[in-house]
Amino acid sequence: MAAAKPILVVGSAALDTLKTPMGNEDDALGGSSFYFSSAASLYAPVRIVAVVGDDFPMEKIEFLKDRGVDFSGLEIAKGETFRWGGRYYRDPNKRDTLFTRLGVFETFEPKIPPHFRDTPFVFLGNIHPSLQLKVLDQIKNPELVVLDTMNFWIQGTPKELDRAITRAHVLIVNDEEAVELTGKDSLINAAGALLERGPSTVVVKKGQHGAVLFRERGEVFFMPAFPLRVVKDATGAGDTFAGGFLGYLAAQPDLDDPMVWRRAVVHGSVVASYVVEDFSMRRTATLSEREIEVRVEKFREMTAF
């Protein structure tokens, strides 16, 4: 852990209101930057750039501070914190947005503090592609840039998104987004087209069907999803996956070893499998190295033949 390199994450910071068959939560800690950090900080030092309103209950991020997450890039702006409300159903793949109040996030302009500008690992959470590009302009020669995005930007700002993708080393998308971004009808063809645009690695998330890692020279790695009996709150599973994935990579001495990338997908999947078992980041807040190892071994056992 001492040797792990720092990771910069830029994304949303939110308070989520959740209605689920397993219970309800008001103003639970949410947003891509916090979900990502709660996972990545299990492996490596994390630096956050995000914005909250002056109503933000700072005690909610105490557990991240205890893990050494650097909040000197967290802007506290006058106004309301970004709030999102969602309803989940028994089918964990289905959800409805009940409300979205952007608050101070609406005018978020990520400013990277000078002491963050040489961070070697960068996670660009799902924000406007123009903002993702502005972040990259402020970073000096990052070793690895991981980009997340969503349908909204694929449809709304395809040109800006394409420029951001060109500058990323790793693109994380879900299967529908991969097809939508490329117009290809099979996952392998879509991933091939994305690899030609710049990234050397594409991770396609398939929700309850797992994830697939595509790398240059035709390398493919399949990862099932951990078989869960109960999914309590699927919010933030994608950002948690990204946090486990990049956190694991940041802690490795040699990224030239292809197996390291596969294990990063396994770790992302494991941490995500835990986070959905309870509301918000409650589970990643208490997650131990031992618990992670148990599910990594379980994954190995579940795929051996």
Add this chain to the structure above:
Amino acid sequence: MAAAKPILVVGSAALDTLKTPMGNEDDALGGSSFYFSSAASLYAPVRIVAVVGDDFPMEKIEFLKDRGVDFSGLEIAKGETFRWGGRYYRDPNKRDTLFTRLGVFETFEPKIPPHFRDTPFVFLGNIHPSLQLKVLDQIKNPELVVLDTMNFWIQGTPKELDRAITRAHVLIVNDEEAVELTGKDSLINAAGALLERGPSTVVVKKGQHGAVLFRERGEVFFMPAFPLRVVKDATGAGDTFAGGFLGYLAAQPDLDDPMVWRRAVVHGSVVASYVVEDFSMRRTATLSEREIEVRVEKFREMTAF
């Protein structure tokens, strides 16, 4: 191969008319018993019980006879062979039925010839559960009974289906059917409920997302689908999977080894990955042991970490 035990398959025998983005076919060999046999006969001796009409072009099953498939249980009835017409789209999971003419299959009453009644391995293809039960009544102490079914019987004849499931050792269903059969919302809970009804093994097919093997004492094995650039004709993929799966098992000396069951799922997936690359059974008709091994190794490589 010499030691492989014989397999009895009871199912449909059809001529398929296919409209696909990759081309059209008229009166192509189809039906669950033929698809199953074209895969299982790569591993073990196969005995077919099915019915065709007196219009059936016998030269279409010449390649199965050459592999030693025993057609002495193939009834040739006065009338028209079962014909099915389907349209496929670029999305291989989507298909429309254009027509169904049951012909002689409408009054099919499977009669197991006396010299087939001690067959150790039995595959009950997707036919009326009452017929599946009648077949079982005619077999002496089968070592392994594998049952396939579909939504149609889950909704239409749930009681008969439940009796058939109770008498099967292995149940093969797709993910929607598993949920529908049990009312459970997660795959692992659905599989658990099915294992309590009698079968000691449940295989859940997830189409382009692979397959999952569930066995007693909580054993789970995940298998991705082979990543194909082109799916020409998805007809019969499920029966082909079952044929590769049961064929592989029938060729093994020791079914107590849990790894044998996992490898059976791998072989089923491999043969199914080939069959969809061309129309009808054209690809399984020419498939070699070497080609199967290449994809088994590819699967191993794609899931290692």
